[in-house]
Amino acid sequence: MAWIERTFAPTPTHWERLERFAAMLVAENGRQNLIAASTIPHLWVRHIADSAQLVAFDRVGQGLWMDLGSGPGLPGLVAAILSGRPTLLVESRKRRCEFLREVVAELGLGHVEVAEAPLERVETRAAATISARAFAPLDRLIDLSARFSTESTHWLLPKGRNAVKELASLPPAWQKVFHVEQSHTDAESRILVGRGRIVARQRGKR
Numbered sequence: 001m002a003w004i005e006r007t008f009a010p011t012p013t014h015w016e017r018l019e020r021f022a023a024m025l026v027a028e029n030g031r032q033n034l035i036a037a038s039t040i041p042h043l044w045v046r047h048i049a050d051s052a053q054l055v056a057f058d059r060v061g062q063g064l065w066m067d068l069g070s071g072p073g074l075p076g077l078v079a080a081i082l083s084g085r086p087t088l089l090v091e092s093r094k095r096r097c098e099f100l101r102e103v104v105a106e107l108g109l110g111h112v113e114v115a116e117a118p119l120e121r122v123e124t125r126a127a128a129t130i131s132a133r134a135f136a137p138l139d140r141l142i143d144l145s146a147r148f149s150t151e152s153t154h155w156l157l158p159k160g161r162n163a164v165k166e167l168a169s170l171p172p173a174w175q176k177v178f179h180v181e182q183s184h185t186d187a188e189s190r191i192l193v194g195r196g197r198i199v200a201r202q203r204g205k206r
């Protein structure tokens with residue numbers, strides 16, 4: 001894809017891994033519902049480039065990348081392939097995790113770990129970058145993931161056309177962590193990009 005080529009100048013190994021991942025994703029989609037069938041003809045823009053763009057938005061460049069509700073590895077596996085960063089994919093569904101582990105083994109991604117558990121049960125650790133696509137409504141997503149953030153955490157949250165509205169509905173202390181960027185792959189979509197530590201709501205105050 002020209003945009004990926006221009007932005008990342010991927011090595012032949014990067015390309016091989018992206019292509020193998022794309023092929024495995026399409027094959028697995030025949031066995032479990034990972035991506036909408038209607039998006040398969042547009043797989044590279046809708047899923048691969050859509051995920052890759054987060055690496056371009058990331059200003060941290062190192063440290064643990066946590067991808068929440070990773071599903072088939074979107075955006076986490078694409079980011080891990082291109083960035084080479086230690087990556088933790090959090091996914092609660094067993095069959096999706098089996099697929100993630102298969103891709104990790106097949107592509108030799110020794111820097112990628114799969115946490116097969118609900119995020120609520122994942123041990124707290126400091127994430128340099130937190131990404132999540134289509135994981136949960138913004139308010140819940142931030143409340144669940146706040147404990148993994150530090151002063152230097154970079155948040156990358158692709159959102160659809162309601163991004164601005166969702167952001168405006170957050171508590172002011174959370175809102176000020178984020179700004180809105182235009183998605184490179186979809187004129188209607190936005191990405192909430194943030195920097196910093198977020199304090200979760202106290203239990204019982206939801």
Ligand SMILES: C[S@@+](CC[C@H](N)C(=O)[O-])C[C@H]1O[C@@H](n2cnc3c(N)ncnc32)[C@H](O)[C@@H]1O
Pocket residue numbers: 034068069070071072073074075090091092093096117118119120132133134135
């Ligand atoms: C709509 S899918 C999106 C998958 C992927 N991020 C994408 O964009 O294609 C949401 C995923 O989040 C996972 N999920 C939902 N709640 C979760 C939780 N509490 N902890 C971990 N994973 C969760 C689901 O199993 C599902 O795979």
